[in-house]
Amino acid sequence: MIHIRNASQVVTVSGASAAPKRGKEMEQLDIIEGGGVVIEEGVIVFVGEEEEAGKYVELHGGNGKEVTVIPAEGKIVTPGLIDPHTHLVFAGSREFELNLRLQGASYMDILNAGGGILHSTLQTREADEEQLLMEAGKRLDRFLTHGVTTIEAKSGYGLRLEDELKQLRVARTLDSTHPVDVVSTFMGAHAVPAEYKHDPEAYVRSVIEDMIPVVAQAGLAEFCDVFCEEGVFTVEQSRRILQAGREQGLKPKIHADEIVPFGGAELAAEVGAVSADHLLHASEAGIRAMARSGVIAVLLPGTAFFLMAKPADARAMIAAGVPVALSTDRNPGSSPTESLPFMMNLACLTMRMTPAEVLTACTINAAHAIGRGDRIGSIEVGKQADLVLFDAPNYMYLQYHYAVNLVDTVIKKGRPVYEQSAHQFRPTQS
Numbered sequence: 001m002i003h004i005r006n007a008s009q010v011v012t013v014s015g016a017s018a019a020p021k022r023g024k025e026m027e028q029l030d031i032i033e034g035g036g037v038v039i040e041e042g043v044i045v046f047v048g049e050e051e052e053a054g055k056y057v058e059l060h061g062g063n064g065k066e067v068t069v070i071p072a073e074g075k076i077v078t079p080g081l082i083d084p085h086t087h088l089v090f091a092g093s094r095e096f097e098l099n100l101r102l103q104g105a106s107y108m109d110i111l112n113a114g115g116g117i118l119h120s121t122l123q124t125r126e127a128d129e130e131q132l133l134m135e136a137g138k139r140l141d142r143f144l145t146h147g148v149t150t151i152e153a154k155s156g157y158g159l160r161l162e163d164e165l166k167q168l169r170v171a172r173t174l175d176s177t178h179p180v181d182v183v184s185t186f187m188g189a190h191a192v193p194a195e196y197k198h199d200p201e202a203y204v205r206s207v208i209e210d211m212i213p214v215v216a217q218a219g220l221a222e223f224c225d226v227f228c229e230e231g232v233f234t235v236e237q238s239r240r241i242l243q244a245g246r247e248q249g250l251k252p253k254i255h256a257d258e259i260v261p262f263g264g265a266e267l268a269a270e271v272g273a274v275s276a277d278h279l280l281h282a283s284e285a286g287i288r289a290m291a292r293s294g295v296i297a298v299l300l301p302g303t304a305f306f307l308m309a310k311p312a313d314a315r316a317m318i319a320a321g322v323p324v325a326l327s328t329d330r331n332p333g334s335s336p337t338e339s340l341p342f343m344m345n346l347a348c349l350t351m352r353m354t355p356a357e358v359l360t361a362c363t364i365n366a367a368h369a370i371g372r373g374d375r376i377g378s379i380e381v382g383k384q385a386d387l388v389l390f391d392a393p394n395y396m397y398l399q400y401h402y403a404v405n406l407v408d409t410v411i412k413k414g415r416p417v418y419e420q421s422a423h424q425f426r427p428t429q430s
């Protein structure tokens with residue numbers, strides 16, 4: 001039994017396990033001041049005021065049960081953060097592109113010249129599983145130290161069956177060996193590989209006929225994603241790919257309206273996507289359609305920041321009743337960071353989301369964006385005990401003391417898996 005004792009705030013984000021929070025609901029965090037949480041066998045068994053938590057432990061902690069106390073005075077406890085959109089598994093990095101962009105090249109100029117995603121594809125094809133495991137494992141460690149306990153991870157740097165499968169196997173291995181849970185998405189439609197440059201339609205057929213059935217039958221992915229964008233995959237091609245995925249049991253997600261307005265939000269609503277992601281250029285009609293169909297907007301303020309673009313209109317989406325989630329979009333080109341807390345700062349300061357909306361977006365709404373709202377994303381009895389203690393007196397402080405790591409302790413399935421104090425500098429011995 002673990003007793004997290006006397007936190008200045010337990011931010012439960014409760015009451016939305018069946019459906020994501022929208023509109024004003026996103027402001028409701030259901031905070032317990034001076035709260036305690038009790039965990040048994042990886043599951044939350046009590047959450048409430050500290051006095052009651054103490055009584056619970058006294059009553060149920062007997063019979064030789066060991067009780068580990070985690071003092072949380074002066075700290076807040078939140079649900080483990082969830083990142084619902086990453087490109088975790090790839091080889092190498094693309095820091096040289098930053099100079100090209102500073103000289104005026106756009107993200108799409110670089111991709112059209114055979115760089116960008118295509119560069120990472122060459123590096124990923126050359127890497128074996130061991131190298132990918134090592135590189136992605138390091139990224140996952142960093143996510144964990146930033147309070148992230150579950151992520152989604154997309155393939156999409158193989159762009160041919162054997163290498164897409166290789167990426168997905170690496171994600172599966174990490175899921176079973178690393179404390180952070182990894183939920184997989186097949187994204188063979190991330191770019192048209194160089195060998196299909198003159199016949200993109202043939203590549204779309206290959207994704208639909210050669211890749212999706214194999215990935216689905218191997219049980220290597222839960223979702224299917226597509227980069228629906230001018231110069232990448234058309235709305236019509238994206239629709240066919242997502243429908244083929246759905247027929248094989250892969251739930252649709254879309255990279256939508258990132259670079260130009262392209263009808264991605266509308267397509268997300270039409271196909272009943274679980275989420276539409278990016279949405280920097282989503283139309284008003286597209287936003288309304290997403291609200292009607294219950295599509296979650298996964299917003300990526302770090303990508304806008306790193307590409308020096310205007311971020312998505314989060315306020316319009318929240319006002320329209322679209323449930324909003326947030327993510328790092330961790331990838332080698334447009335968002336090379338594992339700091340979800342910094343994305344939270346950016347969401348607040350560049351998209352004017354309130355600190356409460358931001359926490360909802362990174363917990364329960366992010367859980368729904370990967371089909372896990374019933375198990376994680378809030379601190380409620382019966383839910384998996386994925387929790388973070390932050391060195392902060394209240395939840396608003398997370399958006400105030402910005403761009404530093406305030407994570408104190410991360411608990412995954414009831415087990416402390418990261419403690420900041422273990423990594424503190426010691427005074428030099430004389």
Ligand SMILES: N=CN[C@@H](CCC(=O)O)C(=O)O
Binds near residue numbers: 087333334
């Ligand atoms: N825009 C498409 N895909 C990724 C970027 C991938 C890359 O540049 O390697 C994204 O979501 O931002």
Ligand SMILES: [Zn+2]
Binds near residue numbers: 085086331
């Ligand atoms: Zn992405």
